[in-house]
Amino acid sequence: MVGMSYAAVPLYRLYCQATGMGGTTGAGHGSEHIESMQPVRDRVIRVTFNADVHSSMQWNFKPQQSEIFVVPGETALAFYKAKNPTDKPIIGISTYNVIPFEAGQYFNKIQCFCFEEQRLNPQEEVDMPVFFYIDPEFVEDPKMAKVDLITLSYTFFEAKEGQKLPLPGYQ
Amino acid sequence: MSSALWRRSVFGCPRWRASDGRDEVPAPFPFTGDMSTAMNFSSKSFKPRPPDKGAFPLDHFGECSAFKERFMECLRNSGYESGACRQRAMAYLECRMDRQLMANEPLEKLGFKDLIDEKSEEKHEKF
Numbered sequence: 665m666v667g668m669s670y671a672a673v674p675l676y677r678l679y680c681q682a683t684g685m686g687g688t689t690g691a692g693h694g695s696e697h698i699e700s701m702q703p704v705r706d707r708v709i710r711v712t713f714n715a716d717v718h719s720s721m722q723w724n725f726k727p728q729q730s731e732i733f734v735v736p737g738e739t740a741l742a743f744y745k746a747k748n749p750t751d752k753p754i755i756g757i758s759t760y761n762v763i764p765f766e767a768g769q770y771f772n773k774i775q776c777f778c779f780e781e782q783r784l785n786p787q788e789e790v791d792m793p794v795f796f797y798i799d800p801e802f803v804e805d806p807k808m809a810k811v812d813l814i815t816l817s818y819t820f821f822e823a824k825e826g827q828k829l830p831l832p833g834y835q
Numbered sequence: 836m837s838s839a840l841w842r843r844s845v846f847g848c849p850r851w852r853a854s855d856g857r858d859e860v861p862a863p864f865p866f867t868g869d870m871s872t873a874m875n876f877s878s879k880s881f882k883p884r885p886p887d888k889g890a891f892p893l894d895h896f897g898e899c900s901a902f903k904e905r906f907m908e909c910l911r912n913s914g915y916e917s918g919a920c921r922q923r924a925m926a927y928l929e930c931r932m933d934r935q936l937m938a939n940e941p942l943e944k945l946g947f948k949d950l951i952d953e954k955s956e957e958k959h960e961k962f
Contacts, residue, residue, distance in 0.1 A: 694887075695944035703918075728907060733916045739946030740917040741924040743903060765881040773886040774945065775937070780890035790893050791903050795928070797946060 698774070703738040704803050707812075714817035715744055721822040722750050723784065728791070737800035739774065744792040744818060748784035755783045755823040763815045770802040771814060781823050892936050899930040925950055 711734055713727035728743040748754050758778045762768035776794040784790065794816070802808050894900070906923040913919035925947045931937035942951055 695940070698946050699943050699948055701946070729910055729915060731915055732910065733914070733918075735918065738918060738921075739924075741906065741920075741927065743907065759883050761881055761883065763881075768881050768883075773884070775888045775891050776886045777890050777893070778883075779885050782890075782893055784893075785895075788895065790895060791897075791900060792893070793891055793903075793927070795891075795945070 698739065698797065701737045701797075701800050704736045704800050707803050708733050708735055709798060709802075709811070710813045711740075711742070712813065712815045713742060713744070714815055716817065716819040717756075718819065718821045721756060721820055722754060723748055723756055723820055725818075725820050734798060736770070736798040736802045739795060739797045742794045742796070742816075744777070744794065745789065746782075746784060746792055746820070747789035748786060751786045753783055753785050755781050756820040757781050757823045758818050758820045760819070761817040763817065764811060766807055767798075767802070767811055767814050770799040770805070770808070771816070772797055772799055778818065888938065888940075891931070894931070894936055898934045899927055899936065902927040902930045921947065922950060 710731055712731045713729065715726045717723055717725050724747040726745055728745050732740060732742055734740045746756070757780065760773075760776075760778050762771045774795045774797065776796070777792040782792075796816075798814070802811075902923070906920055906927050909920035909923045910916075917924075925942060925945075928937060928945060929942070932939050942948075
Protein backbone atom coordinates (compact mmCIF):
# COMPACT_ATOMS: atom_id res chain seq x y z
CA MET A 665 0.00 0.00 0.00
CA VAL A 666 1.06 3.53 -0.61
CA GLY A 667 1.02 4.33 3.08
CA MET A 668 3.58 1.68 3.92
CA SER A 669 6.50 3.31 2.21
CA TYR A 670 5.67 6.71 3.66
CA ALA A 671 5.30 5.13 7.05
CA ALA A 672 8.62 3.37 6.66
CA VAL A 673 10.66 6.52 7.08
CA PRO A 674 9.13 7.84 10.30
CA LEU A 675 8.81 4.30 11.66
CA TYR A 676 12.46 3.80 10.92
CA ARG A 677 13.27 6.96 12.79
CA LEU A 678 11.14 5.90 15.72
CA TYR A 679 12.99 2.63 15.78
CA CYS A 680 16.21 4.58 15.68
CA GLN A 681 15.16 6.67 18.64
CA ALA A 682 13.83 3.80 20.68
CA THR A 683 16.68 1.39 20.28
CA GLY A 684 19.63 3.24 18.81
CA MET A 685 19.90 6.17 21.16
CA GLY A 686 23.04 5.81 23.20
CA GLY A 687 23.57 2.30 21.96
CA THR A 688 26.86 1.38 20.41
CA THR A 689 27.45 -1.44 18.00
CA GLY A 690 29.07 -3.37 20.78
CA ALA A 691 32.32 -3.95 18.98
CA GLY A 692 33.92 -0.74 20.19
CA HIS A 693 32.98 1.35 17.21
CA GLY A 694 32.23 4.35 19.35
CA SER A 695 34.00 7.67 19.50
CA GLU A 696 36.35 6.45 22.21
CA HIS A 697 37.62 3.81 19.85
CA ILE A 698 38.18 6.38 17.12
CA GLU A 699 39.86 8.79 19.49
CA SER A 700 42.29 6.24 20.84
CA MET A 701 43.08 4.20 17.75
CA GLN A 702 46.55 4.50 16.32
CA PRO A 703 47.32 4.49 12.61
CA VAL A 704 49.22 1.48 11.35
CA ARG A 705 51.53 3.23 8.93
CA ASP A 706 53.17 0.21 7.37
CA ARG A 707 49.94 -1.14 5.88
CA VAL A 708 48.86 1.19 3.11
CA ILE A 709 45.53 0.19 1.65
CA ARG A 710 44.25 1.38 -1.68
CA VAL A 711 40.54 2.10 -1.49
CA THR A 712 38.81 2.43 -4.83
CA PHE A 713 35.35 3.84 -5.34
CA ASN A 714 32.52 2.62 -7.44
CA ALA A 715 29.17 4.25 -8.07
CA ASP A 716 26.07 2.70 -9.54
CA VAL A 717 22.47 3.60 -9.99
CA HIS A 718 19.62 1.23 -10.42
CA SER A 719 18.49 1.04 -14.02
CA SER A 720 15.36 3.10 -13.46
CA MET A 721 17.14 5.73 -11.37
CA GLN A 722 17.98 8.79 -13.38
CA TRP A 723 20.57 10.48 -11.24
CA ASN A 724 24.09 10.91 -12.46
CA PHE A 725 26.13 9.51 -9.64
CA LYS A 726 29.88 9.13 -9.57
CA PRO A 727 32.86 9.21 -7.22
CA GLN A 728 34.99 12.34 -7.18
CA GLN A 729 38.17 10.33 -6.78
CA SER A 730 38.84 6.96 -8.26
CA GLU A 731 41.06 5.86 -5.41
CA ILE A 732 42.57 6.98 -2.15
CA PHE A 733 45.43 5.53 -0.12
CA VAL A 734 44.68 5.10 3.55
CA VAL A 735 46.17 3.32 6.53
CA PRO A 736 44.16 1.41 9.12
CA GLY A 737 43.43 3.46 12.21
CA GLU A 738 43.25 6.80 10.48
CA THR A 739 40.01 8.46 9.47
CA ALA A 740 39.60 9.39 5.84
CA LEU A 741 37.25 11.51 3.79
CA ALA A 742 36.08 10.86 0.24
CA PHE A 743 33.44 12.34 -2.00
CA TYR A 744 30.82 11.25 -4.44
CA LYS A 745 28.77 13.59 -6.55
CA ALA A 746 25.16 13.22 -7.56
CA LYS A 747 23.12 15.21 -10.04
CA ASN A 748 19.46 15.10 -10.93
CA PRO A 749 19.41 15.96 -14.62
CA THR A 750 15.63 15.71 -14.94
CA ASP A 751 12.96 18.31 -14.40
CA LYS A 752 11.31 16.51 -11.50
CA PRO A 753 12.57 16.05 -7.95
CA ILE A 754 13.86 12.55 -7.37
CA ILE A 755 14.39 10.91 -4.02
CA GLY A 756 17.18 8.40 -3.83
CA ILE A 757 18.32 5.99 -1.22
CA SER A 758 21.55 4.12 -1.34
CA THR A 759 23.24 1.07 -0.04
CA TYR A 760 26.84 0.05 -0.26
CA ASN A 761 29.06 -2.93 -0.69
CA VAL A 762 32.65 -3.62 0.27
CA ILE A 763 34.87 -5.99 -1.63
CA PRO A 764 36.45 -8.23 -0.50
CA PHE A 765 33.44 -9.16 1.64
CA GLU A 766 35.61 -10.23 4.54
CA ALA A 767 37.22 -6.80 4.70
CA GLY A 768 33.78 -5.27 5.19
CA GLN A 769 33.79 -5.98 8.91
CA TYR A 770 36.82 -3.70 9.30
CA PHE A 771 35.45 -0.96 7.08
CA ASN A 772 33.67 1.49 9.34
CA LYS A 773 31.73 4.40 8.05
CA ILE A 774 31.50 7.16 10.59
CA GLN A 775 29.14 9.12 8.46
CA CYS A 776 27.99 8.95 4.87
CA PHE A 777 24.89 9.39 2.80
CA CYS A 778 23.52 5.88 2.76
CA PHE A 779 20.32 4.29 3.99
CA GLU A 780 18.58 7.64 4.29
CA GLU A 781 16.38 9.17 1.68
CA GLN A 782 18.10 11.95 -0.17
CA ARG A 783 16.08 14.31 -2.28
CA LEU A 784 17.52 16.14 -5.24
CA ASN A 785 15.56 18.89 -6.91
CA PRO A 786 15.54 19.27 -10.69
CA GLN A 787 19.01 20.03 -12.03
CA GLU A 788 20.46 19.96 -8.54
CA GLU A 789 23.96 18.68 -7.98
CA VAL A 790 25.42 17.87 -4.58
CA ASP A 791 28.61 16.56 -3.04
CA MET A 792 28.16 13.42 -1.01
CA PRO A 793 30.89 12.74 1.50
CA VAL A 794 31.90 9.48 3.08
CA PHE A 795 33.87 9.66 6.29
CA PHE A 796 35.34 6.32 7.21
CA TYR A 797 38.24 4.39 8.64
CA ILE A 798 39.64 0.90 8.47
CA ASP A 799 39.82 -0.65 11.90
CA PRO A 800 43.39 -1.29 13.09
CA GLU A 801 42.32 -4.84 13.94
CA PHE A 802 42.44 -5.39 10.20
CA VAL A 803 46.21 -5.87 10.39
CA GLU A 804 45.87 -8.60 12.97
CA ASP A 805 43.60 -10.75 10.87
CA PRO A 806 45.66 -13.34 9.00
CA LYS A 807 42.96 -13.57 6.35
CA MET A 808 43.59 -9.93 5.54
CA ALA A 809 47.34 -10.25 5.23
CA LYS A 810 47.28 -10.15 1.44
CA VAL A 811 44.51 -7.58 1.13
CA ASP A 812 45.79 -4.23 -0.06
CA LEU A 813 42.84 -3.20 -2.18
CA ILE A 814 39.37 -2.52 -0.88
CA THR A 815 36.59 -1.39 -3.15
CA LEU A 816 33.72 0.64 -1.81
CA SER A 817 30.69 0.52 -4.03
CA TYR A 818 27.53 2.57 -3.60
CA THR A 819 24.30 2.00 -5.45
CA PHE A 820 21.45 4.46 -5.55
CA PHE A 821 17.85 3.45 -5.92
CA GLU A 822 14.90 5.65 -6.44
CA ALA A 823 12.66 5.73 -3.39
CA LYS A 824 9.30 5.20 -4.99
CA GLU A 825 5.88 4.56 -3.59
CA GLY A 826 5.41 0.99 -2.61
CA GLN A 827 9.10 0.22 -2.69
CA LYS A 828 10.64 -0.84 0.57
CA LEU A 829 14.34 -1.49 0.80
CA PRO A 830 15.73 -3.91 3.37
CA LEU A 831 17.39 -1.31 5.55
CA PRO A 832 19.94 -2.73 7.98
CA GLY A 833 18.87 -2.69 11.57
CA TYR A 834 15.25 -2.35 10.64
CA GLN A 835 14.42 -6.03 10.10
CA MET B 836 10.97 15.89 7.25
CA SER B 837 12.33 19.27 8.31
CA SER B 838 11.92 18.59 12.01
CA ALA B 839 13.84 15.40 11.55
CA LEU B 840 16.55 17.35 9.80
CA TRP B 841 16.64 19.86 12.62
CA ARG B 842 16.85 17.09 15.13
CA ARG B 843 19.53 15.36 13.18
CA SER B 844 21.55 18.46 12.75
CA VAL B 845 21.36 19.39 16.41
CA PHE B 846 21.61 16.01 18.04
CA GLY B 847 23.02 13.89 15.31
CA CYS B 848 21.33 10.72 14.28
CA PRO B 849 21.34 8.32 17.17
CA ARG B 850 23.77 5.50 16.91
CA TRP B 851 22.46 2.59 14.99
CA ARG B 852 22.31 -0.83 16.39
CA ALA B 853 24.07 -2.87 13.79
CA SER B 854 25.37 -6.31 13.35
CA ASP B 855 29.12 -6.48 13.33
CA GLY B 856 29.22 -8.27 10.02
CA ARG B 857 30.95 -11.28 11.50
CA ASP B 858 28.04 -13.64 11.68
CA GLU B 859 28.35 -16.60 9.43
CA VAL B 860 24.82 -17.90 9.26
CA PRO B 861 24.47 -19.15 5.72
CA ALA B 862 21.77 -17.28 3.93
CA PRO B 863 19.18 -19.35 2.12
CA PHE B 864 20.11 -19.31 -1.52
CA PRO B 865 19.43 -17.13 -3.41
CA PHE B 866 17.32 -14.87 -1.22
CA THR B 867 20.01 -13.27 0.84
CA GLY B 868 17.99 -10.16 1.61
CA ASP B 869 20.55 -7.70 0.36
CA MET B 870 20.86 -6.64 -3.17
CA SER B 871 24.34 -7.54 -4.11
CA THR B 872 24.80 -11.24 -3.63
CA ALA B 873 22.12 -13.03 -5.57
CA MET B 874 24.80 -14.61 -7.69
CA ASN B 875 27.12 -15.34 -4.86
CA PHE B 876 27.27 -19.02 -4.07
CA SER B 877 29.34 -18.78 -0.92
CA SER B 878 27.64 -18.98 2.43
CA LYS B 879 29.04 -15.69 3.60
CA SER B 880 27.36 -12.61 2.32
CA PHE B 881 28.20 -9.00 2.83
CA LYS B 882 25.99 -7.34 5.40
CA PRO B 883 25.95 -3.60 5.02
CA ARG B 884 26.11 -1.71 8.27
CA PRO B 885 24.62 1.70 8.83
CA PRO B 886 27.10 4.50 9.44
CA ASP B 887 28.01 5.12 13.09
CA LYS B 888 26.70 8.64 13.13
CA GLY B 889 24.01 8.34 10.54
CA ALA B 890 23.76 10.19 7.28
CA PHE B 891 25.18 13.55 6.37
CA PRO B 892 22.44 16.02 5.49
CA LEU B 893 22.85 17.10 1.91
CA ASP B 894 24.70 20.34 1.34
CA HIS B 895 22.01 21.65 -0.99
CA PHE B 896 23.45 25.15 -1.19
CA GLY B 897 27.06 24.13 -1.60
CA GLU B 898 28.03 25.96 1.55
CA CYS B 899 31.07 23.80 2.07
CA SER B 900 31.98 23.29 -1.57
CA ALA B 901 35.00 25.53 -1.29
CA PHE B 902 36.38 23.40 1.52
CA LYS B 903 35.67 20.31 -0.50
CA GLU B 904 37.50 21.75 -3.49
CA ARG B 905 40.54 22.54 -1.38
CA PHE B 906 40.51 19.02 -0.03
CA MET B 907 40.19 17.48 -3.48
CA GLU B 908 43.01 19.68 -4.76
CA CYS B 909 45.21 18.44 -1.95
CA LEU B 910 44.32 14.85 -2.79
CA ARG B 911 45.21 15.33 -6.44
CA ASN B 912 48.49 16.98 -5.57
CA SER B 913 49.49 14.33 -3.08
CA GLY B 914 48.78 11.36 -5.28
CA TYR B 915 45.53 10.62 -3.48
CA GLU B 916 47.17 10.03 -0.16
CA SER B 917 44.57 10.50 2.51
CA GLY B 918 47.07 11.09 5.29
CA ALA B 919 48.49 14.14 3.55
CA CYS B 920 45.17 15.93 3.44
CA ARG B 921 43.77 15.43 6.88
CA GLN B 922 44.06 19.08 7.78
CA ARG B 923 41.77 19.99 4.93
CA ALA B 924 39.45 17.08 5.67
CA MET B 925 39.15 18.41 9.19
CA ALA B 926 38.44 21.90 7.81
CA TYR B 927 35.66 20.48 5.64
CA LEU B 928 34.03 18.74 8.57
CA GLU B 929 34.35 21.87 10.68
CA CYS B 930 32.61 23.78 7.92
CA ARG B 931 29.76 21.30 8.03
CA MET B 932 29.47 21.56 11.78
CA ASP B 933 29.44 25.36 11.65
CA ARG B 934 26.54 25.28 9.23
CA GLN B 935 24.44 22.65 10.94
CA LEU B 936 25.25 20.14 8.22
CA MET B 937 26.77 17.79 10.72
CA ALA B 938 26.27 17.09 14.39
CA ASN B 939 28.80 18.93 16.48
CA GLU B 940 31.44 16.59 17.70
CA PRO B 941 34.84 17.27 19.24
CA LEU B 942 37.39 16.77 16.50
CA GLU B 943 39.38 14.39 18.66
CA LYS B 944 36.48 11.98 18.47
CA LEU B 945 36.67 12.09 14.69
CA GLY B 946 40.24 10.92 14.65
CA PHE B 947 41.91 14.33 14.45
CA LYS B 948 43.40 14.34 17.93
CA ASP B 949 46.97 14.62 16.67
CA LEU B 950 46.13 17.63 14.50
CA ILE B 951 44.39 19.35 17.40
CA ASP B 952 47.33 18.70 19.68
CA GLU B 953 49.68 20.14 17.08
CA LYS B 954 47.56 23.26 16.80
CA SER B 955 47.49 23.85 20.52
CA GLU B 956 51.23 23.26 20.78
CA GLU B 957 51.84 25.92 18.16
CA LYS B 958 49.66 28.32 20.09
CA HIS B 959 51.59 27.69 23.28
CA GLU B 960 54.88 28.26 21.49
CA LYS B 961 53.78 31.63 20.23
CA PHE B 962 53.22 32.82 23.75
